[in-house]
Amino acid sequence: MNSSSSYLLHTSCPSCGAEIGIRSATAVTAVCGYCHSVLLVNQNKLLQSGRHSAVLNDLSPLQIGTTGKWQGKSFILIGRIQVHYEAGLWNEWHALLEDGSSAWLSETNDRFAFTRLQPASAGEEKLPEFSSLKVGKTFFKYQSRWYAVADIHKTSRGQYVAEGELPVSLPNSETALVADCRNGLSFITLDYSSGQQQPEVFAGRGVTLKSLKLQNTRRKEQIRSQAGYVKGRTKRGKCPSCGGEILWVSGVTDYVLCQYCHGQMDMSEDAALQKNISEKREWYERQLTIKIGSKARINNEDWWVLGAMILVELPVQIAFPDVPLYVQVMREETEEEDSLGWTEYLLYSPRKGFLWLLELENNQWAMSSTLEDWPILNGPLQPLDLKREDIPFLYDYAAHVMYAAGAFYWQVAPGDRMYYIDYGCKAHKLSTTLTDNEQSWSVVSTIPASLVAAWFQNDKNISIKAKPLERDKAVEIVREHQGIKAKDFNADNIRKWSRQTFINSLFNIYNPNFWIALFVVLNLPVIFIILVGGPADYDYGIDAVLVFIFAFSLLSTVPKLKTRQLNKTRKYNIYIAAILLIAFTWIDYAAHETDTNSSGGHYYSSSGRWHK
Known part of the structure; x- marks a missing residue:
């Protein structure tokens, strides 16, 4: 696929004389890989545009010549547009599919999406204007599917650089008005940069590089020689x-x-x-x-x-x-x-x-x-x-x-x-x-x-x-x-997942569930007597219950106390929880003993059970 026989046009750069091969029948722009001249493809000839373009050597695993599969079709990356703007940059890789058609592999931050330009249709729903798009608010319909806004790229100082061959003309530095929108597996890009009220639409879905079965990606040795690191x-x-x-x-x-x-x-x-x-x-x-x-x-x-x-x-x-x-x-x-x-x-x-x-x-x-x-x-x-x-x-x-x-x-x-x-x-x-x-x-x-x-x-x-x-x-x-x-x-x-979390929390001293569980275990004799019964006059166990509830509330709160010191292990909260545990366990048993003595030593009754 890299041999000269795979090129539709094989010629020399009119600026430096280096060999250039054009693979795509729809190529409009090509960038010389040696002198970085931006060339115009016109009737099987390469014409100088007077512009130069060099992309930033980044650590993307992708490169011109990377191959893979998308939607069951083989593709090869033959070009890239790199857009620089105030908040960073993103890459748009031009993918040539085995049937000769083009698609775009977008690389933004740590996410990738494969899209194709959609034909304009008068019957489609009217898309929102760029000025009305709001992250977290806008929710609109396109081709029977609803979309939320994922990214809004707006810049008046956008710089477009490129490499390889492209099916479009390389824009000059200009205002970029682009929005990425998603819902579930679906992904669309709305490009308002042309100045039209209705944008160009590129539709597809987010992808992982692993799912594309990529070959000929950049190796560490290539990155060392190209980027230096x-x-x-x-x-x-x-x-x-x-x-x-x-x-x-x-x-x-x-x-x-x-x-x-x-x-x-x-x-x-x-x-x-x-x-x-x-x-x-x-x-x-x-x-x-x-x-x-x-x-x-x-x-x-x-x-x-x-x-x-x-x-x-x-x-x-x-x-x-x-x-x-x-x-x-x-x-x-x-x-x-x-x-x-x-x-x-x-x-x-x-x-x-x-x-x-x-x-x-x-x-x-x-x-x-x-x-x-x-x-x-x-x-x-x-x-x-x-x-x-x-x-x-x-x-x-x-x-x-x-x-x-x-x-x-x-x-x-x-x-x-x-x-x-x-x-x-x-x-x-x-x-x-x-x-x-x-x-x-x-x-x-x-x-x-x-x-x-x-x-x-x-x-x-x-x-x-x-x-x-x-x-x-x-x-x-x-x-x-x-x-x-x-x-x-x-x-x-x-x-x-919730059951697993609760079980794990019983063994974590920084979690209130640990202290609550320990308090319950230490106070099981009192709890058992309270639940089983009490004296006929219903006074038995009330003080112990009140102490238990109060201790339960405090132990639920102490390990979560806030602090203004960020990310410091708050051992003093654990010390407080331990002191409260000991103190209220002692008080609970003391209250239980007092209630027992005042009730004549009766431990069980068919009535007087405590209910929440």
């Missing part, structure tokens, strides 16, 4: 503002935040160029549990920590006052009271892509993976299971970034705000995250600290307060998480 290796440099050392991964992302002065730098050309130092110099001087640049070993794969950010919870009404909340819980907490925080680490694997590791309070952890296939939606924020029933709602909350350092696949800065809604159960949550211009769905799984300790056990600079989990169990937990998709959130699975 092997996938996953960190690069060191000095912040141009404060001189502090910064770490980033070459080619993965465009933006890096200095952990010392919060300077924001554009790394798109692998040089720390100052972009904008407008953020406040105040930041949380806090040592991260996991260092940026650290390496984790997860299921026989190497993962590197690219970046970390600390988020602090805000009341939803303050962060996103315009979000149409339909949730059952009305929040009344003030910003000061609702100051829970957590840390999110972005991990990257050359073969597996991106993974989020969340460090919560009390040495609690979770991992999160972005979903390629969205859940079936009955509205932008209303997921359904396969039976078209609502997935159980857990809670909604909002947060803003207090501190960020390292590299990310989008532009992040202190002060950025996100809105979250979680569904399912604590063990495995179907979670949606909204910003002003983006919505995504993820699976978030609670994991033990011992699993994180196992991942980083070879890094002596990282100390996780847990004994590393044995390998087989660690592999099992990660595989379970990676195997969960949106369609798996049904009533049966959620009940099963």
Whole structure:
């Protein structure tokens, strides 16, 4: 497929003389791989356009010449448009299918989608205008299917660069008005950049690279020679503002935040160029549990920590006052009271892509993976299971970034705000995250600290307060998480996950269920007598019951007390719970003895049982 016989046109570049082969009969534009001249294909000739175009050498596994299968048809990637804008970049790969038709493989952040341009039809539903599109609100119909807005790309300084051959002309730097929309397996892109009121529509579905059965992808050796750095290796440099050392991964992302002065730098050309130092110099001087640049070993794969950010919870009404909340819980907490925080680490694997590791309070952890296939939606924020029933709602909350350092696949800065809604159960949550211009769905799984300790056990600079989990169990937990998709959130699975969570909580001293269960066990004699019966005058056991209820309430609350110190193990809460457990057990037995003596020593009766 790479031989000259597969080319429809084989000629020389009119600018530098290098050989160029054109595979597609619909090619309009070609970019010379040697001198980067943008050439126009006209009647089997290549004409100079006077423009030059060079894409950023990134760490995408894709390249010109990568082959695979999509919808049962073989394809080869023969071109790429790379769009640079204020918040980052995205790639649009031109795929030539075996029947000679074209499709587009979109690569945005950590997600991929295969689409085709749809013919315009006067009979189709009128699509919304670009100015009316709102993340979390817009829900419209196209070809008998409803869609919610996933991404909105709006820029007045878009730069289009390309390589290979394209079925369209390469746009000049201009305003880009593009929106990606999803529902379940379906994906469409609405492109308003032409200035027309109704957009061009590209329809398809989200895909994983594994499902495409790719061949001839980029190898580490190629990346070393082309980008200068092997996938996953960190690069060191000095912040141009404060001189502090910064770490980033070459080619993965465009933006890096200095952990010392919060300077924001554009790394798109692998040089720390100052972009904008407008953020406040105040930041949380806090040592991260996991260092940026650290390496984790997860299921026989190497993962590197690219970046970390600390988020602090805000009341939803303050962060996103315009979000149409339909949730059952009305929040009344003030910003000061609702100051829970957590840390999110972005991990990257050359073969597996991106993974989020969340460090919560009390040495609690979770991992999160972005979903390629969205859940079936009955509205932008209303997921359904396969039976078209609502997935159980857990809670909604909002947060803003207090501190960020390292590299990310989008532009992040202190002060950025996100809105979250979680569904399912604590063990495995179907979670949606909204910003002003983006919505995504993820699976978030609670994991033990011992699993994180196992991942980083070879890094002596990282100390996780847990004994590393044995390998087989660690592999099992990660595989379970990676195997969960949106369609798996049904009533049966959620009940099963909830039972597992409750059982596990009985052995976790940071969970109130542990202290409640221990209190019940220690007070079984008193509980048994209260339930079996009491004296005829009904006074027996009441004091003990009141003590039991009061202790039960306190022990349910103490391990969850809030603190303003982020991600510090709150041992004092455990000490308080232990003291309360001992004190109320003693008081409960004392109250029981007092009630028994005052009732003449009668222990049983056919009446007087306590009911809630």
